Amino acid sequence: MDFPSVERAVKVYRECASAPSLSSASLQKTGDSVFSVHSTWSQRDLERECNIKYRQTHIVTLDSNGQIGDVIDPGTNTELNSEQLVRWSPSGKLKAVLRKIKDKKGDEKQYLEVWNNIAKIHNINLTALDKHGKVYEDGEFGCLEWSSCESQLLYVAEKKQPKAVSYFDKSKEGGSEENPETDAKKKDPEVKGDQFVHRQDWGELLVGKHSPVPCILNLQTGQVTIPEGLPNDVSVGQAIWTPDDSGIVFTGWENEPYRLGLIYCRNRRSAIYHLDLSSQTCNTISITGQSVRSPVFSPDASKLIYIQNSCHGPHMQCAQLIVYHWESKETKVTVDIVQRPTEGRPFPGLYVGRFEQQCWLDNETILVSTAWRSSQTIIAINICTGEVTRLTNGPDFGSWMFCDIKQRLILACRSSPTRSAQLVVGVIPQEGDISCINWKPLHESSVILSDVIWSVITLKPKTEQGSDIDFETIILKPKANSGSQEKKLPLIVWAHGGPHSVFSTGYLLLPGLFCQLGFVIACVNYRGSIGFGQASIDSLPGFVGTHDVKDVQAAAEAVIEQGLVDRERVAVSGGSHGGFLSTHMIGQYPDFYKACITRNPVTNLAAMLGGTDIPSWTMTEAGMDFDFKIAPSAEMYAKMFNCSPMAHIDKVRAPTLLMLGSDDLRVPPQQGIRYHEMLKARGVKTRLLMYPDNSHPINKVDAEADCFMNMYTWITEHL
Numbered sequence: 062m063d064f065p066s067v068e069r070a071v072k073v074y075r076e077c078a079s080a081p082s083l084s085s086a087s088l089q090k091t092g093d094s095v096f097s098v099h100s101t102w103s104q105r106d107l108e109r110e111c112n113i114k115y116r117q118t119h120i121v122t123l124d125s126n127g128q129i130g131d132v133i134d135p136g137t138n139t140e141l142n143s144e145q146l147v148r149w150s151p152s153g154k155l156k157a158v159l160r161k162i163k164d165k166k167g168d169e170k171q172y173l174e175v176w177n178n179i180a181k182i183h184n185i186n187l188t189a190l191d192k193h194g195k196v197y198e199d200g201e202f203g204c205l206e207w208s209s210c211e212s213q214l215l216y217v218a219e220k221k222q223p224k225a226v227s228y229f230d231k232s233k234e235g236g237s238e239e240n241p242e243t244d245a246k247k248k249d250p251e252v253k254g255d256q257f258v259h260r261q262d263w264g265e266l267l268v269g270k271h272s273p274v275p276c277i278l279n280l281q282t283g284q285v286t287i288p289e290g291l292p293n294d295v296s297v298g299q300a301i302w303t304p305d306d307s308g309i310v311f312t313g314w315e316n317e318p319y320r321l322g323l324i325y326c327r328n329r330r331s332a333i334y335h336l337d338l339s340s341q342t343c344n345t346i347s348i349t350g351q352s353v354r355s356p357v358f359s360p361d362a363s364k365l366i367y368i369q370n371s372c373h374g375p376h377m378q379c380a381q382l383i384v385y386h387w388e389s390k391e392t393k394v395t396v397d398i399v400q401r402p403t404e405g406r407p408f409p410g411l412y413v414g415r416f417e418q419q420c421w422l423d424n425e426t427i428l429v430s431t432a433w434r435s436s437q438t439i440i441a442i443n444i445c446t447g448e449v450t451r452l453t454n455g456p457d458f459g460s461w462m463f464c465d466i467k468q469r470l471i472l473a474c475r476s477s478p479t480r481s482a483q484l485v486v487g488v489i490p491q492e493g494d495i496s497c498i499n500w501k502p503l504h505e506s507s508v509i510l511s512d513v514i515w516s517v518i519t520l521k522p523k524t525e526q527g528s529d530i531d532f533e534t535i536i537l538k539p540k541a542n543s544g545s546q547e548k549k550l551p552l553i554v555w556a557h558g559g560p561h562s563v564f565s566t567g568y569l570l571l572p573g574l575f576c577q578l579g580f581v582i583a584c585v586n587y588r589g590s591i592g593f594g595q596a597s598i599d600s601l602p603g604f605v606g607t608h609d610v611k612d613v614q615a616a617a618e619a620v621i622e623q624g625l626v627d628r629e630r631v632a633v634s635g636g637s638h639g640g641f642l643s644t645h646m647i648g649q650y651p652d653f654y655k656a657c658i659t660r661n662p663v664t665n666l667a668a669m670l671g672g673t674d675i676p677s678w679t680m681t682e683a684g685m686d687f688d689f690k691i692a693p694s695a696e697m698y699a700k701m702f703n704c705s706p707m708a709h710i711d712k713v714r715a716p717t718l719l720m721l722g723s724d725d726l727r728v729p730p731q732q733g734i735r736y737h738e739m740l741k742a743r744g745v746k747t748r749l750l751m752y753p754d755n756s757h758p759i760n761k762v763d764a765e766a767d768c769f770m771n772m773y774t775w776i777t778e779h780l
C-alpha cells in the first residue's frame with residue numbers, strides 16, 4: 062500500500078497538534094445574570110519549539126427564565142507565559158497571580174501579585190523575602206488560597222534549608238567590611254559538610270520537590286510566615302483555610318521511611334490534617350494508614366469532604382468519598398468502593414485525583430469528573446445520601462471535564478476522538494432531573510477530524526481467571542474506508558500505560574493522527590484499567606504479561622474480524638506499561654505483529670526495581686506485597702523477570718523503534734537501551750532515539766514532534 066508522503070504527515074501533524082488543551086477555566090459573576098468565563102490554554106508552538114499559554118475570555122448571560130442567553134466572545138486571546146497560578150478572591154473583586162520572571166542576570170524570581178479590576182495593587186517578591194524555596198505550582202501539592210477576609214494568601218513552597226558550606230570555605234570564617242552581602246547571608250544558619258547530602262525528592266515530574274511547607278502571605282504587611290506546629294516528616298500540599306480563617310487544613314504525605322514517586326500514584330500514605338494557627342496544634346482528621354487527598358469545605362462550612370483509598374496495592378484505585386462533619390467530628394463514607402458495576406447499577410466507582418476549587422452545587426451536592434468505563438464523565442453526588450447522577454452521556458463527546466459552578470451555571474470542557482477541547486456552559490435544573498442540561502458551546506473545537514469515525518466495543522476476556530470482567534476497546538477508522546471491504550487497511554494496536562489508567566474517548570492526538578493518515582487504530586482498555594470497578598483493577602497484579610497481553614490480542618483479533626483490516630499489516634504501540642505490553646506482544650505473538658513503536662518501555666521489572674522512583678510498583682504488579690524494608694530474594698527477582706518482555710526476547714522478529722527520555726526517573730532509559738541491545742545482538746532490526754532533557758512523557762514540543770515523525774516513518778517502512 063502507498064502511504065501518504067512524509068510531507069503529508071508533517072502537514073497533518075501541524076494541524077492536529079495545534080489543538081490547544083485546557084489548563085484551567087473558571088466562572089466569575091460580573092453582573093446581574095452576567096458571567097465571565099476565563100480559561101487558560103496550552104498550545105504547541107512548533108516554530109518556537111515550546112508550549113505557549115494563553116487566556117481566553119467569554120461572556121455568558123442568562124435570560125429572564127434563568128436559561129443561557131447570549132454567549133459573547135470578545136476575541137481577546139492573550140499570551141501569558143509567566144503566570145504560574147491564578148486565583149480569584151471569594152468576592153470575585155481581586156485576583157492573585159503567582160508569576161515567574163527572569164531578572165537581568167537570568168536568575169528566576171517568583172512574585173505574588175494581587176490585581177483589582179483596574180490595576181496591580183500588590184506585588185511581593187517572594188524570592189527576595191527568602192522565607193522559603195520555590196513555590197509549588199504542580200497539580201499534586203500546589204495551591205493558592207484566599208482567606209475569607211481576602212487579606213491573606215495561603216500557598217505551598219519548598220522549606221528553606223540551612224545553608225550547607227564546605228569545611229574549607231574561607232569566606233565563611235569571618236565577615237568583611239568590603240563584602241556586606243556575605244555578612245548578611247551569614248545571619249542564616251549554616252551547616253558544614255552537608256553540601257553533598259542526598260535529599261530525596263518526590264520523583265518523576267516532581268524533581269527538586271523535597272519538603273513542601275504551607276506559607277501565609279499577609280497582604281497588609283507584605284510578610285510571609287511559615288506556621289509553627291506542623292507535623293514532623295510530612296510533605297504538606299493542597300492546603301485550604303478553615304472557614305473562620307483560624308487554621309488550615311491540608312493533605313500531608315509521609316516522608317518516612319523514604320518517599321516513593323507520587324505522580325500517577327494515588328496510593329501514597331497520607332492524612333488530612335487540621336492546624337490551629339493560634340494554638341499551633343495539629344490534629345489528623347482522616348484515619349491513618351490510608352491514602353487520602355483533596356480536602357474541600359462545603360459552602361456552609363459544616364462539612365469537609367476528601368477522597369480516600371488504600372495505600373497498598375495498585376497505583377490507581379477506586380476511591381471512597383468521605384464526609385467529615387466539622388462540628389461533631391463524625392466521619393462517614395458517603396460513596397464507597399465499587400467492586401463490580403452491574404447493568405442495574407452501572408456506576409463503576411470514583412476515580413478522582415483532586416476536586417475542582419468550586420465543586421458544590423449546593424450544601425448537599427458536589428460535581429466531579431471521573432472515569433466511567435472508556436469515557437470521562439461528570440457526575441453529581443448527593444453527599445448525604447451517596448446518590449450518584451450521571452450528567453453527561455451523549456454519543457458525540459466521550460470526555461467531559463467539570464470546570465466550575467456558579468449558582469446553577471456549570472462550566473465544562475468536552476472533547477471526543479474526532480474533536481479537540483470545547484468549553485460549554487449549561488444550567489442545572491432547579492427541579493426534576495438534574496441531568497437534563499442544555500449544553501451551549503462557547504466556541505468551536507479548534508481541530509475536527511472529519512475523516513475519522515470512532516466507536517467502542519466491549520469484549521470478553523479469553524483467560525479463565527477474571528473471565529467475568531469485561532473490557533473495552535476504542536476503535537478509530539478512516540471514514541472513506543469504513544464501509545469498503547476491498548482495500549484492507551493497516552492496523553495499529555495501542556496499549557495505555559499505568560497499567561491502571563485508561564484511554565478515554567476524548568481527543569487522542571497520536572491515534573487520531575495515524576487514523577488521519579489511513580490507519581485503523583485500536584486503543585485497548587484491557588482488564589486492570591480504571592473506570593471498570595475495583596475488581597477489574599485487582600485482577601491484574603500478578604498477571605501482568607498474561608491477562609493484559611491476552612486482552613490486547615483479543616482486541617486486535619476482534620477488530621480484524623470486523624473485516625476492514627489487513628491481518629498481515631498490524632503494528633503495536635504504547636508507552637511505559639504500554640511499552641511493556643508492546644514488547645510483550647512482539648515476543649508472544651511474533652508472527653502477528655510486523656512493527657513495534659514504543660516510548661520508555663518497561664522491559665524487565667527485576668532490573669527496573671533498583672532504578673525507578675517507584676520500586677513498590679514493580680513488586681505489586683508482579684503480584685507481591687511491597688514493604689519499605691524488603692530486600693527482594695532471588696525468587697522474587699525471578700518472578701519479576703518471568704513476567705517481563707525480556708523473558709520473550711528470543712522470539713522477537715518485529716522491527717522495533719524505541720524512544721527514550723534521557724531524564725526519565727520512572728522507567729529508567731536502561732530498560733529500553735538493554736532491550737535495544739538484546740534485539741541488535743539477535744539481528745532484529747531496531748532503532749533507538751534518545752531525547753535529552755525529556756523525562757517520562759517525552760513531551761517537549763520538538764521531541765514530541767520528532768517522535769511522531771519517526772513513528773510514522775518506522776511503521777510505513779515496515780508494514
Ligand SMILES: CC(=O)N[C@@H](C)C(=O)N[C@@H](C)C(=O)O
Nearest residue numbers: 325376558559636637638639
Ligand atoms: C505508575 C506508573 O507511572 N507506571 C508507569 C510504568 C507507566 O506505565 N506510566 C504511564 C502513566 C505512562 O503512560 O507513562
